Amino acid sequence: MSTNEIRPVLDTPMLLGETPLWHPEESALFWIDIAGKSVHRFRPADGTHQHWNLPAEPGCIAYIEVGKLLVAMRSGLAELDTTTGTLIHLSDPPYDPSKVRFNDGRCDARGRLWAGTLFDSRERPGGSLFCVEQGNVRDIGKPVTVSNGVAFSCDGRTLYHTDTTAHRIMAYEFNVETGEVGGARLFKQFSADKGAQYGGRPDGAAVDSENAYWCAMYEGGRVLRISPDGEILREITLPVRCPTMVAFGGEDMKSLYITTVRHNRSADELVRHPLSGHVLTMHVDVPGRLEFAYRL
Numbered sequence: 001m002s003t004n005e006i007r008p009v010l011d012t013p014m015l016l017g018e019t020p021l022w023h024p025e026e027s028a029l030f031w032i033d034i035a036g037k038s039v040h041r042f043r044p045a046d047g048t049h050q051h052w053n054l055p056a057e058p059g060c061i062a063y064i065e066v067g068k069l070l071v072a073m074r075s076g077l078a079e080l081d082t083t084t085g086t087l088i089h090l091s092d093p094p095y096d097p098s099k100v101r102f103n104d105g106r107c108d109a110r111g112r113l114w115a116g117t118l119f120d121s122r123e124r125p126g127g128s129l130f131c132v133e134q135g136n137v138r139d140i141g142k143p144v145t146v147s148n149g150v151a152f153s154c155d156g157r158t159l160y161h162t163d164t165t166a167h168r169i170m171a172y173e174f175n176v177e178t179g180e181v182g183g184a185r186l187f188k189q190f191s192a193d194k195g196a197q198y199g200g201r202p203d204g205a206a207v208d209s210e211n212a213y214w215c216a217m218y219e220g221g222r223v224l225r226i227s228p229d230g231e232i233l234r235e236i237t238l239p240v241r242c243p244t245m246v247a248f249g250g251e252d253m254k255s256l257y258i259t260t261v262r263h264n265r266s267a268d269e270l271v272r273h274p275l276s277g278h279v280l281t282m283h284v285d286v287p288g289r290l291e292f293a294y295r296l
């Protein structure tokens with residue numbers, strides 16, 4: 001693959017792709033299709049693709065060990081055994097599932113899952129950020145309308161959290177030993193002016209091995225690489241309008257994977273961007289970091 005080539009990993013698009021996640025021991029990329037209520041696994045080495053249907057919309061996943069995933073669904077937390085397809089319900093949702101569902105999330109270095117929620121109607125900040133630690137679910141008290149962009153700096157001392165609707169990414173002091181979230185600073189505020197210059201709103205993200213924050217820009221058709229002090233270092237134009245999240249993977253962690261949306265997009269957008277909904281990949285020069293597993 002040439003350096004700048006962006007291509008789909010599969011022939012089949014998702015409805016609403018989210019949470020790409022490289023599993024180092026399985027040498028596979030996992031992701032979810034929220035509207036398609038499914039979990040997917042793709043092995044680049046042999047091109048095999050497998051999926052598992054779910055009873056409710058997933059918002060994010062984390063790996064536990066080979067063959068076991070934690071799935072945060074609208075209906076609560078569950079453990080998916082990918083060898084048998086068995087889904088074990090672990091806990092009910094910490095919110096009213098008729099109005100709210102889990103969205104983007106990832107694990108910290110101590111194996112806690114940080115999963116946000118979104119308010120379906122987008123009318124008010126009825127979503128939040130939750131910490132799942134060995135089955136206990138704690139509301140962190142960060143009201144947002146659409147939670148996204150959960151990521152940790154390389155030293156584990158900064159927790160990034162985005163409100164996509166507010167076009168805002170916050171950075172919080174974070175104590176990875178205790179899981180305590182401290183002082184806040186504005187990391188990046190994007191313009192919400194949806195005129196001709198609209199650059200999109202910040203969505204899912206990942207931090208690379210040089211501590212830069214890679215952010216999918218929903219309706220902006222691009223991914224941004226942002227320095228820890230908020231400077232845009234690189235902009236990648238995508239062949240789709242709505243990327244939702246990025247992940248690093250591959251044996252060298254230099255494959256960037258990008259989930260995207262097809263569901264509820266206009267006919268015009270789908271004609272202009274036929275790859276909408278596909279999981280995209282491209283080579284990058286700076287490797288990402290391995291994701292942490294969820295600790296039961």
Ligand SMILES: O=C1O[C@H](CS(=O)(=O)O)[C@@H](O)[C@H](O)[C@H]1O
Nearest residue numbers: 018034103146148164203218244
């Ligand atoms: O459903 C979703 O939508 C949002 C984008 S928006 O709320 O429509 O602006 C996306 O960020 C999110 O990740 C996805 O789950």
